[in-house]
Structure formats: structure tokens, C-alpha cells
Amino acid sequence: MALAVTAAAFAVALFGIPLFIGLAEFVVSEERSSLRRLAQFAARTVQDDLTEDRVPTRLPDGPSGTAIALYDDDGTLLLGAGPAHGDAPVDYVLGNRTGPAPVEDLIVAVPVNDTGDIIGAIRTSAPSSQVYEALGPIWLGMAGLAAVVLVSAWLLARRLAIRLSRPLDRLVDDADRLGDGDFSISPDATGIAETDRASAALSRTAQRLDDLIARERAFSAEASHQLRTPLAGLRLRLESALDRPERMTTAEIADSLGSIDRLERTIAELLALARERKTTSAPAELSTLLSELDDEWRPRLAQDRRRFSILVPDAFPRPNASAAAIRQILGVLLDNAFVHGTGAVSVAARELGEDAIAVEIGDEGPGIPTSALTDTHIGVGMGLPLARRLAESEGGRLTVGTITSTITLLLPVATEPPVQSAR
Incomplete structure (x- = not known):
């Protein structure tokens, strides 16, 4: 049962960890897309003012916790919440930085254009806690689902263990009864092929042992009649020889020895037949x-x-x-x-x-x-x-x-x- 639960936990981890990482990246990507859309909207809003060399009086409102800042073409903060001088994303869109575009998890900068010229930049950002707040319910749901899977695996493993152990316990009890000389075992079908085959084999063994012992007991009673006649004949010959030893001829001695040989053969054959052992295969x-x-x-x-x-x-x-x-x-x-x-x-x-x-x-x-x-x-x-x-x-x-x-x-x-x- 512990092995089954361990295997289930390993399977959950093997599936859940990549899913967890993928969901985190998806949430960050969605948040960046939302910041980019907000920055593009703000850039269109302030475009006319910057074209006329005016500083806008206000910027569009974003979601709670989102910061929006306006920078001129030199990277100086004009309006909004942001660093006094533009950081790497702002410098990049203003053309003040070369190389690949810097990637900040929750910072997005877009240029403000005027007939092809960059006259400013909009910077949007969001705190990391906002991502954690979005990931929190997802993580809790995944943890709950993993717990349900593990508990279900434990319950199923426990039920399967009980289903397997009960027939095995009965099989052990039947084996103990068979060892104590009780051959009346009659195992019930369990639906488990391996256990049913073992139970059937044990039942056949008990039946064969019962038959063998019955034959042995019957042999002790029935074989006595088979042995009585040659023993009686041999006894008569020996008593006759004891009464008149001088009349005991070589032929009579040989006949007595022949009777003994036949008696030994009868005993050996009856013992072999009682045990179902063929004395010859031909x-x-x-x-x-x-x-x-x-x-x-x-x-x-x-x-x-x-x-x-x-x-x-x-x-x-x-x-x-x-x-x-x-x-x-x-x-x-x-x-x-x-x-x-x-x-x-x-x-x-x-x-x-x-x-x-x-x-x-x-x-x-x-x-x-x-x-x-x-x-x-x-x-x-x-x-x-x-x-x-x-x-x-x-x-x-x-x-x-x-x-x-x-x-x-x-x-x-x-x-x-x-x-x-x-x-």
C-alpha cells in the first residue's frame, strides 16, 4: 500500500511541477500583455500633447497597483509614478540602448511616436505581489487536487490490499487446517485469478491426501484378508514339519519358501497399489x-x-x-x-x-x-x-x-x- 501511495505521489509531482511552472509563466506573460496594452493606450492618449510640446496633466488609470509613467525623449520623468530617469526598458525604446531588448518581468515600455520620430516613452509596471495573488488560487487548486489524488490512491490501495489479503489469509488458514489433518477445506472463488488457482491447487491437494489416507486405512482392513490365506498355508506346513521333522523333504521346504516369496510379493504389490503406484508401465x-x-x-x-x-x-x-x-x-x-x-x-x-x-x-x-x-x-x-x-x-x-x-x-x-x- 505504501508503494502505491509513493507511486501516486511521484506521478502527481511529475505532472504537477511542470504544470506549476507553466502556469506561472502564463500568468506573468498575461500580466505583461496587460501592461503593454495599458502602455500603448496611454501612448496614444499623450501623443497630441507631446507633439505640441505640452506636458499632459494626467495619465490613464490602470488596475489597482499598476504604475504608469511618462518620459520625454531624453528619458526624464515628466508625469506619473516611476524612476526619475528611465531605466533599461525606457532607454531601449528611446534608442539610447543597443543590443537585445531587456526583459523585466513586470515592466513594459513603449515609445510615443510623432510621424516616425520618437518623442517620448510610456512605462508601466506592476508589483510581484500582483502575480502571486493571481497564482495563489491556482496553486491552492492544484494542491487540493493533488491531495484528492493522493487520498484516493491511498483509499484504493487500502481497499485493494484488503481484497488481496483476505483471500491470502483464508489460504493460510486452509493450509494450517490441512497441516493439522483437516482435509475438508473448500475455498470460495474470489475473482482473483492467481489466488483462485492457488486455492484450487490446495483443495486438490487436500482431496488427494484425503483419498490417499482413506485408501491406506482401507488397505489395513482389506489386505489382512489377502494375507490370511498364504499365512495359514505356511503355518500348516511349518506345524506339520514341527510335528514330524524327519518327513520334511526338500520339495516341501522349497514349497514353503515359495509361499514366503508369494507373501512378500503380495505385501509389496498391495502397498504399491494402495499408493497408486503402478508396478509396471507395460x-x-x-x-x-x-x-x-x-x-x-x-x-x-x-x-x-x-x-x-x-x-x-x-x-x-x-x-x-x-x-x-x-x-x-x-x-x-x-x-x-x-x-x-x-x-x-x-x-x-x-x-x-x-x-x-x-x-x-x-x-x-x-x-x-x-x-x-x-x-x-x-x-x-x-x-x-x-x-x-x-x-x-x-x-x-x-x-x-x-x-x-x-x-x-x-x-x-x-x-x-x-x-x-x-x-
């Missing part, structure tokens, strides 16, 4: 993922005397989704079929036109309600909300069959050429 190779799931789930289902089948057509297109997300989604669906379903479990992949694919996981059980995809309190499909969220984050979705016990994963197709299936 489209997933579905046949490879299903081959890994076959190695993991076929032995487990075989222990319960349940059949397991995977059907993937040749030259199947790649889905435009990360391998980690697809692996976790299919893991949830297979675990749901293993725990809550009955009979044979099947995985079938098929194309849906040119832009999408479907992966269907089915069993011979009664199926689950559609609400199981969103409600974790139904009692079945505890990991299904996590699978649904992961599918939607990859641009896909999950659907539940209304007649058969089938859950379908729909995913968009990558723009890459199809890759020959390994199965």
Missing part, C-alpha cells in the same frame, strides 16, 4: 499371470479333491492394466471361490469386441450377492471390495453373475499387438 501378460495362479491354486484345490481349469485362447490380447493389480484381483476371486464356493473352479478368458476382455472365475456353489462387492459386513467375499477398487483403478470393473456362481473381471485392451499365449 500391459500385463495374462497367460503368464494365469500360469502363476495355476501353480499356486491347483495343488490347494486338489487337496480338497476339487478340479481346477484355466482356458485362455491363443493370440489373446493384453489387458491395459498392471500385472500386480490383475494378480491381486484374480487372487481375491479364486480365494473367494475356494473358501465360499463348492465343486470345480474354472478360469476362462474371452474377448469382448476389440476394446475389452473378460476373465470369468466360477465354481459350483450358490454364488454371492452383488452387494458383496461393496459391503464388507455380508460375511462372504471379504476381499471383494478391495478387488472392485483395484479393478476400477485400472479402468475395469467387476460383475457378479445373476444365475451362475461366476464373477467376471472386465478390462480394457492395450493398444499393443496381441501376444501368442503360452498355454
Whole structure:
């Protein structure tokens, strides 16, 4: 605000000082013109008397404070108020001085002529106070106008400062609330583009942080179900080895280590997906993922005397989704079929036109309600909300069959050429 007032004062001075000087010169010039007109009128008045060698008895009256004097051709004062002998302006018009005409601010001299001969001179003068009296109202008006300009600039600067500071104060308050963990900030539009952009960016940051924390909290509840199954299998193997260590073969040890590796991979992938970090930027190779799931789930289902089948057509297109997300989604669906379903479990992949694919996981059980995809309190499909969220984050979705016990994963197709299936 001080800078704005200083700039306004500088602008007023830059404009006012030259105007002040110009007005002073104009007033002096007008006063000299008035004195010259008065002197010329007086010269015509006394011309006849001087021609007849008579001294006029009186001179014309001028404005208050104006002095008029008559001089003969020798520069001697004959009549009126003036120096006893003519000064420089009088000597010049009488021809007694050569060179440029002298300029006195408020003294004017004109000759009195008689058929081409100079027979005298009229001198008019005015005091400097007369000029100051004429300039006084002008100066006061300019000073008043400058004061109005400066006060207006101060008021406008103060209003603008308040208008700018209030949104910034609210922005600081919102930032403090965000730092304290309150993500419900909702800044109002102020009409100031820069402030509105900063507020919108802060609001988007708050929303992203809120979503991130919500995902982290949901992860702690939903991921426990994903980890429970491999942990239970590993625990059974270790308890069996503890009861009969002599029967623990190298293959069983390797299988246990494989379970630990899968458990570590599951934890890493879930953490990465919870933070919206893609584990790979390339489209997933579905046949490879299903081959890994076959190695993991076929032995487990075989222990319960349940059949397991995977059907993937040749030259199947790649889905435009990360391998980690697809692996976790299919893991949830297979675990749901293993725990809550009955009979044979099947995985079938098929194309849906040119832009999408479907992966269907089915069993011979009664199926689950559609609400199981969103409600974790139904009692079945505890990991299904996590699978649904992961599918939607990859641009896909999950659907539940209304007649058969089938859950379908729909995913968009990558723009890459199809890759020959390994199965």
C-alpha cells in the first residue's frame, strides 16, 4: 500500500511541477500583455500633447497597483509614478540602448511616436505581489487536487490490499487446517485469478491426501484378508514339519519358501497399489499371470479333491492394466471361490469386441450377492471390495453373475499387438 501511495505521489509531482511552472509563466506573460496594452493606450492618449510640446496633466488609470509613467525623449520623468530617469526598458525604446531588448518581468515600455520620430516613452509596471495573488488560487487548486489524488490512491490501495489479503489469509488458514489433518477445506472463488488457482491447487491437494489416507486405512482392513490365506498355508506346513521333522523333504521346504516369496510379493504389490503406484508401465501378460495362479491354486484345490481349469485362447490380447493389480484381483476371486464356493473352479478368458476382455472365475456353489462387492459386513467375499477398487483403478470393473456362481473381471485392451499365449 505504501508503494502505491509513493507511486501516486511521484506521478502527481511529475505532472504537477511542470504544470506549476507553466502556469506561472502564463500568468506573468498575461500580466505583461496587460501592461503593454495599458502602455500603448496611454501612448496614444499623450501623443497630441507631446507633439505640441505640452506636458499632459494626467495619465490613464490602470488596475489597482499598476504604475504608469511618462518620459520625454531624453528619458526624464515628466508625469506619473516611476524612476526619475528611465531605466533599461525606457532607454531601449528611446534608442539610447543597443543590443537585445531587456526583459523585466513586470515592466513594459513603449515609445510615443510623432510621424516616425520618437518623442517620448510610456512605462508601466506592476508589483510581484500582483502575480502571486493571481497564482495563489491556482496553486491552492492544484494542491487540493493533488491531495484528492493522493487520498484516493491511498483509499484504493487500502481497499485493494484488503481484497488481496483476505483471500491470502483464508489460504493460510486452509493450509494450517490441512497441516493439522483437516482435509475438508473448500475455498470460495474470489475473482482473483492467481489466488483462485492457488486455492484450487490446495483443495486438490487436500482431496488427494484425503483419498490417499482413506485408501491406506482401507488397505489395513482389506489386505489382512489377502494375507490370511498364504499365512495359514505356511503355518500348516511349518506345524506339520514341527510335528514330524524327519518327513520334511526338500520339495516341501522349497514349497514353503515359495509361499514366503508369494507373501512378500503380495505385501509389496498391495502397498504399491494402495499408493497408486503402478508396478509396471507395460500391459500385463495374462497367460503368464494365469500360469502363476495355476501353480499356486491347483495343488490347494486338489487337496480338497476339487478340479481346477484355466482356458485362455491363443493370440489373446493384453489387458491395459498392471500385472500386480490383475494378480491381486484374480487372487481375491479364486480365494473367494475356494473358501465360499463348492465343486470345480474354472478360469476362462474371452474377448469382448476389440476394446475389452473378460476373465470369468466360477465354481459350483450358490454364488454371492452383488452387494458383496461393496459391503464388507455380508460375511462372504471379504476381499471383494478391495478387488472392485483395484479393478476400477485400472479402468475395469467387476460383475457378479445373476444365475451362475461366476464373477467376471472386465478390462480394457492395450493398444499393443496381441501376444501368442503360452498355454
